Amino acid sequence: MSLLVLENIDKEYRNQSVLNGVSLRVERGERVALIGPNGAGKTTLLKIAMGLEDSDGGSVITARNIKVGYLSQDLKEVESYEKSGERVIHYEKVYRLERKLRELKKQKAEGSYDSDAAKYKNLMDEYSRLLIRYETMDGYTIETKIKKILLGLGLRQESLSTPLSKLSGGEKMRVSVARILLEEPDLLILDEPTNHLDIHATEWFESFLKKI
Incomplete structure (x- = not known):
């Protein structure tokens, strides 16, 4: 194909x-x-x-x-793309789903709709629908994937949620690489992605790409 x-x-x-x-x-x-x-x-x-x-x-x-993942070699382009708000990152979607599932589970535990069968059914239907979506998006394994990629690129967990404008050039590229890899795109288009990576991150990145 x-x-x-x-x-x-x-x-x-x-x-x-x-x-x-x-x-x-x-x-x-x-x-x-x-x-x-x-x-x-x-x-x-x-x-x-x-x-x-x-x-x-x-x-x-x-x-x-x-799903196409694109990484520009121009850090200004990478930063402006983030500011535009066009990208809602895969793991952020998973976390939102997780929060919604917890809310629904809490409502179920509190018995909010026990006296209203129709509302209770709607709650359970929504919970089942979101749970299937959560599982499809690998919600149960996302944390393991995040830790693996962050470790390989030498990043801290909080780096993912830090605005690129507050990071150094090398950190911007590493965070951008991490975010794109976590998206698990069908097609990766990378424009000189190792330009701002150190030797360790470059070797890990090359090894990662060989396995996918």
């Missing part, structure tokens, strides 16, 4: 061709590396693939209903 297909992509900047008829296909389970000198158009191609920049010709096709 093709997750991403780029066909005959063209791009010019100030009448100078940067990309000329570039085609690329990424299949599920495949790893693809873009190699070239600075200014060859690697970042431009990735931005076009993500829909962050328009091409002057060609087409981009992304498989339907897949």
Whole structure:
């Protein structure tokens, strides 16, 4: 199954061709590396693939209903993306579900709806629905995954909830990498992700990518 297909992509900047008829296909389970000198158009191609920049010709096709994780090499872009509020991170969704399940469980224990069969049924139906969703999102194992990724990248638990603007350059990239990995996307698009990582974090990250 093709997750991403780029066909005959063209791009010019100030009448100078940067990309000329570039085609690329990424299949599920495949790893693809873009190699070239600075200014060859690697970042431009990735931005076009993500829909962050328009091409002057060609087409981009992304498989339907897949989750795409994108990491820019530009820390300002990474930070501005967070400020835009566009990303609601996977583990945050899990935590919200967990809180809601606790609330419903508390209501059930308090017997709030014992005298109203219809309301009690609605409560139990909602609890069952959310529990299935929680299990589907690996709610019972999310903490283990978080600790594994944080340890590998040399981060503290509180780093995940710290605004990127308050972190150093290296920390911003490590936190961004951690957040994307916790999303467990179907397609990972990484633009020089090791630029701001130390040797330990880089080695761990490379090992992690080989296993997924």
